Amino acid sequence: MRLAVIGGVAAGLSAAARARRLDPSLEITVLERGPTVSHGACGLPYFVEGIIRSADQLVTYDAAYFKRERNIEVRAGVTVAQIEHGRRQVRLEGGEIVRYDRLVIATGAAGSKGIQGTEAPHVFSLHTPADAVRLRDFLVSSKPRRGVVIGSGYIGLEAVEALRVHGVRVTLMDHCGCVLGRPDDHLVSVVKKHLERFGVEVDLTRNVAGASELPADVVVVAAGMRPNVDLAAEAGIELGRSGAIRTDERMETNLNGIYAAGDCTESRHIVTGQPVWIPLGTTANKMGRVAGANAAGGRERFPGVCGTSVVRVCGLGIAFTGLCVSDARAAGFEPVSVRIEARDRAGYFQPRPVSVELIADRRSRRLVGGTVIEERNPIGRINVLATALAGRMTVEDLLNLDLAYAPPYAPVWDAVLVAAQQLAHQL
């Protein structure tokens, strides 16, 4: 039995490693277009900022590691030209044929779609380690004074901070009116005010068509992300409404024996039950594991995501999970929300402010989403909410949670419990 995997980053390598674990005899080949494998986009802004010193640190493992430790053949720098599923083979550029019995598509996503002028020498993207190296070299050698970051997603927000560290006066632009793709006015206003306090200009209703025409010495394009689905679509693989590859819960596409995982693939939103496209490294790894297990003959399922996100913006942690009020209403819920301000520890342990918003459905009393904004540990509280969403908990379930308390770590009434109590009064 032969398994081929197209794509050698998060999802592809997770799939290959999991398949190997379940089936030691499988012949596994990973085909990666770029020059390196096993790099994540997540570290790139921190390389630009300088927290990651060496570009070597951006790559976790190399092909030799996979051959030696996992008996997985990883080929970097090869481009798949066509999937010929009738013959159970892929054709590489140059004509070489790679045969398979099972195939995992993990072609990821790419940005800058719809933005002109990205080839100008002062315009950069942040998809690959090479991109990050180019940008940092430019920042160090050309010392640009005015910068624009296009795109208010993770990479865009983190790039703003990286440019600031290099002394660049930055403007953040997007046309969507939101941050991290979330149409939540309060969240937008918190992030905007926080960035402005750090001297960053923010314009979230600006439709940038040409990156090279902006009045800036350096431009980072972190917008226009789209799933890479051309190869799949040409092979007759069905796409969902989001434009990403549609799969069942086992990560199998409409073509028997072809699985898909990662940023090129839809997942199911566990609150709405609807397909969504939320490209994230953690999700890619989880999908990859399930795709790899099933490609190796397993029977595993991926239940879906609730859109949990966290980003650090100039020292402030912004986290959310599930639906915001407008998304909840659009999904047919009757959203009721509360927002509270609290502290992250007992009063005598130098507490810092915590802001928690909870959104529940009036009819079912179920939690449908939440936001946590705090400096030190936003993931602790947002992960409790993400777990509560997975457990389909009501507001009453939430306010009775037996959360940990000790003065150095938490107040006696955790902010999540206080917010749940207030929400219960309003339902």
Add this chain to the structure above:
Amino acid sequence: MRLAVIGGVAAGLSAAARARRLDPSLEITVLERGPTVSHGACGLPYFVEGIIRSADQLVTYDAAYFKRERNIEVRAGVTVAQIEHGRRQVRLEGGEIVRYDRLVIATGAAGSKGIQGTEAPHVFSLHTPADAVRLRDFLVSSKPRRGVVIGSGYIGLEAVEALRVHGVRVTLMDHCGCVLGRPDDHLVSVVKKHLERFGVEVDLTRNVAGASELPADVVVVAAGMRPNVDLAAEAGIELGRSGAIRTDERMETNLNGIYAAGDCTESRHIVTGQPVWIPLGTTANKMGRVAGANAAGGRERFPGVCGTSVVRVCGLGIAFTGLCVSDARAAGFEPVSVRIEARDRAGYFQPRPVSVELIADRRSRRLVGGTVIEERNPIGRINVLATALAGRMTVEDLLNLDLAYAPPYAPVWDAVLVAAQQLAHQL
């Protein structure tokens, strides 16, 4: 309608405040034996250590506050001699009668039961603000060199740290063989080694009968905690097997119209379904809210606890929830456990070690407990596990959780997910 509450600390005041919120016309009287109300035991070790400077900070609110802001009559320094439920009245020492229609018993717990010599001038307990003031004064004025702390619960472990800050060479003693009441050998060995690294001697199999006979200049007795139930028992209120007051889910005792809450009361363990006595400030507050709501005519229920605990021991956060392996076996589960060592952040953000143990039941694949040991943020991960226990999640539910990821806060595979994956392989 008149509501009387016996006990003016966590549970009693939560009950009174909640009853007031639901019924503005209720006549509410809180009877507290001590000289102050609204103080928690949680702050006492930190006052002794010096993190809390002034004894005023140990008391959150005073009687005048409750009168003015909540229209609740709080009487400190009065002792209830008898509950005469036939007449719907309590008799105070001195003979005064306080009438009620509904009664909440929140008489708390007390320590030092079974330990002799506690009246010696160098022997202290840590139940009230006055105890903490006495101990700190003694440490400052007498500069003791050798100290013994009896009791390996929260207060004992925190007292060890407080004495060390005052330059005392400390021995921690208990006879139970465990820390925080958990019969978990690995946990005990981690805490023991960590304390020993800080120069603390630890003897957890020492049955101390006489506090004043120990070779020490100062002794802190933080053991022998028992629920204060004499008043309730004499009135014919049923106790559970744990010795604490037994109630239904609405916190009502066997005597109609009498509720109980807080450290004098049993709760239900949500993993085993069995009654347990786990006295904790957070639980006391939650029970108090429910007792107060129902005493005011509401229909609320308290689902129970899973024993979530966290304590900081010389800079290390020790947290657990649910059952340990031996408790799980005793409760009729077939426990399977894994323990992993991981990191709390991405590799380039100065990660610190995290240790996670997960315990699941082989038959149902349900999570039944877990332990988290880390320096910075033990509550984030333990609260995810506590939420998963409340949601009766399986190991598969756990490993698919959509937890937050960003390099400054977490690694791409959170330690909880890694542990869940490993546990799934073993089930």
